[in-house]
Amino acid sequence: MQHQNLKKSKLKIFVSLFFLLLISGFYQCKSSLEDGLVKNGADSTAITAADEELSAKSTGKNATLKSAFSFPFGAAVVIDRLEDKPYIDILKKDFRSVTPESSMKFGALQPSKDTYTWTKADGIVAFAQANGMRVHGHTLIWGKDGRTPDWVVNYKGNKDDFLKLLKDHIQTVVKHFKGKVNSWDVVNEAFQNNGKYKSNIWYKKLGEEYLYKSFQYAQEADPNALLFYNDYGQEFGGAKLQAIIDMAANCKKRGIAIHGFGLQMHTNLNLSIGRFSENLVKLKNTGLLIHLSELDIAVRDGQPEHFALSAKLNTALAAKYKAIVKTYLSLPVKQQFGITTWGVSDRNSFYNDSYPNIDHDYPLLFDKNYAAKPAYTAVIEAGKGI
Ligand code: XIL
Numbered sequence: 346m347q348h349q350n351l352k353k354s355k356l357k358i359f360v361s362l363f364f365l366l367l368i369s370g371f372y373q374c375k376s377s378l379e380d381g382l383v384k385n386g387a388d389s390t391a392i393t394a395a396d397e398e399l400s401a402k403s404t405g406k407n408a409t410l411k412s413a414f415s416f417p418f419g420a421a422v423v424i425d426r427l428e429d430k431p432y433i434d435i436l437k438k439d440f441r442s443v444t445p446e447s448s449m450k451f452g453a454l455q456p457s458k459d460t461y462t463w464t465k466a467d468g469i470v471a472f473a474q475a476n477g478m479r480v481h482g483h484t485l486i487w488g489k490d491g492r493t494p495d496w497v498v499n500y501k502g503n504k505d506d507f508l509k510l511l512k513d514h515i516q517t518v519v520k521h522f523k524g525k526v527n528s529w530d531v532v533n534e535a536f537q538n539n540g541k542y543k544s545n546i547w548y549k550k551l552g553e554e555y556l557y558k559s560f561q562y563a564q565e566a567d568p569n570a571l572l573f574y575n576d577y578g579q580e581f582g583g584a585k586l587q588a589i590i591d592m593a594a595n596c597k598k599r600g601i602a603i604h605g606f607g608l609q610m611h612t613n614l615n616l617s618i619g620r621f622s623e624n625l626v627k628l629k630n631t632g633l634l635i636h637l638s639e640l641d642i643a644v645r646d647g648q649p650e651h652f653a654l655s656a657k658l659n660t661a662l663a664a665k666y667k668a669i670v671k672t673y674l675s676l677p678v679k680q681q682f683g684i685t686t687w688g689v690s691d692r693n694s695f696y697n698d699s700y701p702n703i704d705h706d707y708p709l710l711f712d713k714n715y716a717a718k719p720a721y722t723a724v725i726e727a728g729k730g731i
Pocket of ligand 1: 446609639695
């Protein structure tokens with residue numbers, strides 16, 4: 346009996362020990378598991394951060410328009426908006442080039458004969474200089490009378506008088522900004538789609554000479570400035586593009602400097618990248634610089650007057666931006682002068698300026714609240730070859 350009792354109590358001890366061991370083992374296991382989890386947690390946080398950094402590098406998450414391209418990525422700028430903090434912050438963070446959107450146009454600089462108003466343009470130049478940005482001047486002469494001040498269009502004078510007007514304006518302006526403005530759109534929108542010169546006051550008085558003289562006068566005033574011909578629709582090729590290429594060849598024949606072409610690229614979601622690419626190659630073959638000088642992409646086709654930017658449109662916008670930038674990057678690096686968007690955010694787009702509300706279109710990289718849109722990331726990705 347005693348023996349049996351002893352056996353029973355031994356068994357009890359054994360069973361209790363077993364359970365004790367089991368429980369302590371369980372707790373040990375649990376705590377080391379928790380330790381492990383904590384460790385893994387810490388590690389996994391570290392890994393996640395490293396991963397994020399890695400993926401940021403590859404997706405361009407932390408990159409900016411400034412860092413993603415070898416050429417200065419630019420924006421058209423309006424002086425009054427330089428009082429807007431988010432506008433300035435974005436310009437400083439993302440842009441290395443500015444084009445005054447309107448304050449260097451003929452009427453803005455010489456609103457009446459021999460009276461020059463520099464304040465706004467000087468303000469933009471000062472901002473650019475303070476922030477190490479390149480300034481692209483736009484535009485000395487415009488091939489459309491509606492964009493030339495009335496006093497010029499209605500000016501009574503002969504050929505020599507008009508040559509003098511042309512020379513005085515171009516040389517006064519280019520000399521004023523000499524050493525501060527790196528490059529100029531010398532002539533804007535001179536050709537029709539059929540390749541003929543547009544009729545305007547300069548053409549009526551001077552014939553096609555007005556265009557060649559404009560380049561000549563600009564070069565005399567600042568031999569270091571890069572001189573561009575700027576126009577829309579070159580991406581579609583045809584007679585207009587050929588006329589522009591021929592004009593550049595004529596400049597060369599005459600010993601007149603022309604350094605590049607500005608393709609305005611006020612475009613939309615329907616742009617055929619194939620066609621754009623083909624025509625870019627034709628321009629590339631001239632060996633001159635190429636500037637996408639006023640890029641924006643309208644999404645409003647088929648929409649009502651006012652509409653919200655759907656996720657679908659926003660994605661399509663990003664894809665189109667990316668495709669355009671990638672196509673541009675296929676040019677030889679030495680011909681890549683830059684890409685400039687026509688404004689900073691949808692709030693500042695000239696499409697919306699002209700309308701009472703800002704939901705008329707959504708063509709830029711930043712939304713009306715200055716938040717980066719998917720198109721912004723897409724452009725950076727293109728810049729990084731992703
Ligand atoms: C536009 C400006 O964005 C507007 O604010 C202004 O009212 C009119 O001019 N092609 C050009 C630019 O070359 O100068 C135009 O800029 C847009 C079309």
